[in-house]
Each structure stands twice: as structure tokens, then as C-alpha cells.
């Protein structure tokens with residue numbers, strides 16, 4: 001695309017000037033840098049993702065992540081700018097557009113007094129559009145949560161991270177994952193908890209949890225982990241997954257956020273259908289939110 005022509009696919013490490021840390025996760029971290037080849041501070045601000053520990057396996061996953069992002073062109077997905085290999089090609093870095101307003105979870109917490117339900121639905125619909133596009137290209141995100149959504153401005157959010165994304169094989173509609181890693185189990189569908197099965201329908205489940213996060217304004221005390229742990233009591237990691245699965249199979253779900261319209265909670269509940277095939281698609285959700293949004297504005 002045009003942006004590919006305008007931006008160099010390879011950034012030279014010597015011109016990447018570190019400014020500050022933007023985010024940190026299990027295997028990666030994101031820094032704010034200025035790419036300043038002229039050395040006069042007129043270069044662009046960019047977000048640079050790098051691996052924490054660059055083992056061969058993580059490097060391979062990271063290279064796959066950069067290829068996935070490079071292939072995506074959508075208003076509701078963070079834009080790829082290029083990659084930066086340092087001399088030994090040991091540590092690859094992923095260069096992306098810098099979004100000035102940070103991650104959606106913090107944004108909700110810091111701006112809740114002027115974010116009304118219509119605006120929350122606008123963000124939900126934009127994420128839906130990004131996920132619809134992703135699904136058309138047979139990608140499964142696997143980590144849909146407000147912590148992985150970025151804010152361009154008060155009317156525009158984007159899916160910001162594809163660290164756990166996988167591409168579905170041509171002959172299968174689901175992906176079985178073997179590495180456990182630090183899984184976001186409170187956003188996981190039952191089939192993912194039970195058999196590590198991921199699909200576009202398990203992304204729908206996670207989207208339902210993301211909707212819940214939106215309408216609780218990312219509040220920590222009512223976050224999915226807090227709520228589910230309250231329902232479960234303590235237990236070690238293995239028990240946690242089994243306890244979680246037990247709750248979900250019994251029909252226990254996150255409760256309606258205070259002040260949340262019944263129809264929106266209804267959408268969350270549809271995303272949390274036990275049977276993957278019963279869950280709506282992202283286009284179903286987008287249409288259903290379109291009708292509500294016009295009513296609440």
C-alpha cells in the first residue's frame with residue numbers, strides 16, 4: 001500500500017532514539033522512540049515493540065507477529081511501520097504508529113465521568129469492525145481485552161497488539177494451542193480452558209468480556225479477575241482453570257455492570273453461550289449494537 005512505499009521497511013537501530021516506556025507484558029515491551037535519521041529531533045514518534053527475552057522460539061513467534069501485522073490494513077487496527085534488525089539479527093524490533101492516548105483500560109478509568117454508554121458502544125463497534133476484518137483473513141486474536149486496545153482519540157480506538165494471534169489452517173475452523181504461557185484465563189471461552197481450542201467464536205467470548213470491561217470502565221475492583229476470584233475463593237493455578245471451567249459450565253457469568261442497559265448485557269450473555277456455534281458473529285454484534293447506539297446516541 002502507499003504507506004509501505006512512504007515508510008522504510010527497515011529502520012536503522014542507530015536512528016531510533018528511546019524516549020519512554022509505553023507498555024509491558026509477559027514476553028514483550030513497547031517503548032516510545034523518535035526515529036531521527038537527521039539527528040535534529042524532527043523525526044517521527046514511533047512505538048517500538050521488542051522481546052523481553054529473545055529465545056529462538058519467542059523470536060520465531062515474534063517474526064510471525066510482525067508478518068501478521070504487516071498484512072493488516074484497517075482503520076481499527078494499529079498500523080505497521082516496519083522492522084528494525086540490529087547487527088546480529090538477534091533482537092528484532094517491530095515499529096508501529098504511536099497512538100498518543102494510550103491503552104483503553106487506563107483511558108476508561110481516567111475519563112469515566114464524560115464517557116457515556118453511546119461512546120462505549122462506539123468503541124465496541126469499532127473493535128467489532130477490526131475483528132470482523134481479522135476474521136475475514138482467518139486470524140484468531142486470542143487476547144482480546146481492553147489492555148490490548150489503543151486510543152487514537154476520544155472517537156477512535158484500535159486493536160493494538162497481536163502477540164497471541166494465530167492464523168487458522170485452511171482446512172480447520174479452530175486452532176489448538178500447546179504452550180500455556182501466562183494465559184488470560186478470565187477472558188477465555190470454556191473450550192479454550194478445557195482443550196486449548198481457539199477460534200473466531202472464542203474471540204467472540206473474549207469480546208463479551210471486553211464489553212463487560214467497557215461498561216465497568218476498566219474498574220479494578222469489578223474486573224473479570226476480581227469478580228471470578230471472588231466467586232471461586234483461593235486455589236493454585238491448576239485448580240483455578242478447573243474451578244473457572246466448573247463455574248462456566250454451571251452457567252455462572254459476570255454480573256450486569258451498574259447502570260448498563262439490559263440490551264447491552266444481553267449482547268454480553270449471547271457472547272458467553274457455552275456452545276461456540278450459538279455465539280453471534282462480529283457482524284451480528286455490529287448490527288445489534290448499531291440499532292442500540294442510535295437509540296442512546
Ligand SMILES: CCS(=O)(=O)N1CC(CC#N)(n2cc(-c3nc(Nc4ccc(C(=O)OC(C)(C)C)cc4)nc4[nH]ccc34)cn2)C1
Pocket residue numbers: 021022023024025026027028029030047049078096097098099100101102103106147148149150159160161163
Ligand atoms: C502484550 C505485551 S506488550 O508489552 O507488547 N504491549 C503492551 C501493549 C498492549 C497493547 N495494545 N502496548 C501497546 C502500547 C502502545 N502504546 C502507544 N501509545 C501510548 C501512549 C501513551 C501511553 C501512556 O500514557 O502510558 C502511561 C504509562 C500511562 C504514561 C501509553 C501508550 N502506542 C502504540 N502503538 C503501538 C503499540 C502502542 C502500549 N502497551 C502491547
